[in-house]
Amino acid sequence: MKFQLYNKFWRRVHQHAQSRGFPLRVMFELTYACNFFCKHCYVPPSYKEKSKRDELSTKEVFYVLDQLADIGCLYLGFTGGEPFMRPDIMDIFWYAKRKGFEIIIYTNGYFIDQRIAAELARLGPNKVDITIPAISRSAFERICGVAGCKERIFRAIELLHQQKVPLGFKSCVLKENQDEIKMIEEYAQLLGIPYRLDNILSPRLDGSKEPYRYRGYCQDETYAEARQGKTEFINCDIKKGNPKRISQNLFSCGVGQTQAAITPLGELKMCVMIDYPKYKIHTEERKQSTGNGEQVVSLKEAWERMKELVASIQIDESFQCNKCELAPDCRWCPARGWLESKNFLSCDPQNKQFAQLRKERYELVC
Amino acid sequence: MKENQIPKRNEDIVTRVIDGETILLPIYRTSNEINCIYTLNQAASRVWQLCDGKKTVAEMKKELKEEFEATTGEIDQKMQELFKDFKEIKAIK
Incomplete structure (x- = not known):
């Protein structure tokens, strides 16, 4: 028996998944609610209604989880909506x-x-990943739209910790939180908890760009990236660039090779x-087709079709990254292109x- | 373990075979164990399968002798090492 550190095991099994093409990592959206x-x-917002009816x-x-295990998935991210909106959530976690x-x-x-x-x-x-939108009560509640949410979440963090x-x-x-990012980061540091800053907002899944209206700007955010352990990113990407990602593998994240997602439906x-x-x-209840004639396939077949498509x-x-001098510093991905203009290859102006x-910041740092 | 003992897998250890590799995943792990994983080679994986709560150690050895090209001494030594490891992570009873 070999007792291995996770990172080593992860690298090896990920390489297997890449060469054999099976979905090692899957995000499972359990509800849109x-x-x-x-x-x-x-x-x-319309998805939340859909979720109530059809999730x-x-x-x-459980049936989907059985199929996921059969095709080699090992790492599952449970997300939503808010997964704890489901009354059966702990049963699902335990089953998994x-x-x-x-x-x-x-x-x-x-x-x-x-x-x-x-x-x-x-x-x-392996991890409970919590979104912390703000430190102050007022900003927290303005963002989430629920009175008393800040106290509940900080209490939850305390209990889990x-x-x-x-x-x-x-x-x-x-x-609403651009002036509090540093405070959130300090709070995370105080507890010794890894903190990640998503500095790009996404359009909604239906294409609406409404979320962009709420985008803030944080003076510190690119430095925050460096503080979040991305020094490797600075060293490698700034000095050598990352041409492989751009020219050889469009979905560098592993979509259609090692990862996928499942919707609440x-x-x-x-x-x-x-x-x-x-x-x-x-699913057990849904074998051949849905009521409205949609084709239903096994998870394995769905995965093979998606792999082929990717x-x-x-x-x-329409692909500009291979000519763009900013490409090595850019976090563009095909999802961004798709959300921006329904084209997996198109540029994303925000990124x-x-x-x-x-680039400007890192040039200053280096 | 003695020849007449009957090792049985702990039901709280899940076995997964990912792309031909057997891994053991304890359902209950302490926070210190989160970053560790147990993997079995082909022979160890076979021993793990044989720990079904029905076969004695002697019977297991006999089966392994038929399946693998190894001397009784080698099999005996490897099995004892493996049982020690299994016990350490509470994988067998």
């Missing part, structure tokens, strides 16, 4: 654990009380940010703008 009303959220039952989720998945839970933390924190400690997820549940924090930069798709195409997958996307003249900023 959410108790928060964040205006910058990428989930369109997978507990039994159907008993199937041998390594799990990460993405949550706003609102529903985590003492009982749930203790149960999460027993469950032992006491129980030694591995945590991660993240925020996105908004007008039981559809396989490329990633949480790309809502097209969606392959309706079998492999068939050819670089054409380009940040690439410019990042």
Whole structure:
């Protein structure tokens, strides 16, 4: 028996998945429902209604998890909406654990009380990832639209931290919190918890660019990136560039090679940010076709179709990254192109703008 | 373990085979164990399968002798090492 450190194992198994093409990592959106009303959220409000009507039952989720285990998925991210909106959420986590998945839970933390924190400690997820939109009560409530949410979430963090549940924090930069980013980062540092700053807002899944209206600007954010352990990024990308990502592998994240996402309605798709195409997958109740004649396929078949589609996307003249001098500093990905203009290859002006900023900042640092 | 003992896998250890590689995933892990993972080579994986709560150690050895090209001494030594490892992570009872 070999006892291996996770990182080593991860690298090796990831290489296997890349060469063999199986979905080692999957994001499972369990519901679009959410108790928060964040205006910058990428989930369109209409999806929340759809979720209420059509989301997978507990039994159907289990059935999908069985299929995921069969095709080699090991790492599962449970997300939403807010996953804890589902009354069966702990049953789902335990089922996944008993199937041998390594799990990460993405949550706003609102529903985590003492009982749930203790149960999460027993469950032992690899991480509970909590979004911290602000430090001040007023900004927190303005962003989430729920009175008293700040106290509930900081209490949840305290409970999880006491129980030694591995945590991660993240925020996105908004007008409402742009002056508090540094404070959030300091709070994370105080607890010794990794903190991630998402400095790009996404259009909604239905194409609406409404979230852009709430985008903030944080003076410190590119420095914050460096402080968040991205020194490797500085050394490698600034000095050598990263041409491989640009010219050889459009989906450098592994979409269609090692990763995918599943919607609350039981559809396989490329990633949480790309809502097209969606392959309706079998559940015990849904074998051949849905009521409206949509084709239903096994998860394995859906995965093979998606792989084929991703492999068939050819670089054409609409792809500008291979000519762009900002490419090595840019976090562009095909999802951004898709969300911007329904073209996986097109440039994303927001990322380009940040690439410019990042380049200037890093040139100052180096 | 003695020849007449019957090792049984702990049901709280999940076995996954990912792309031909057997890994053991304890359902309950302490925060210190989160960053570790247990992987089994082909022979160890076979021993793990044989720990079904029905076969004695002697019977397991006999099966392994038929399946692998190794001497009784080598099999005996490897099995004892493996049982020690399994016990350390509470993988067998």
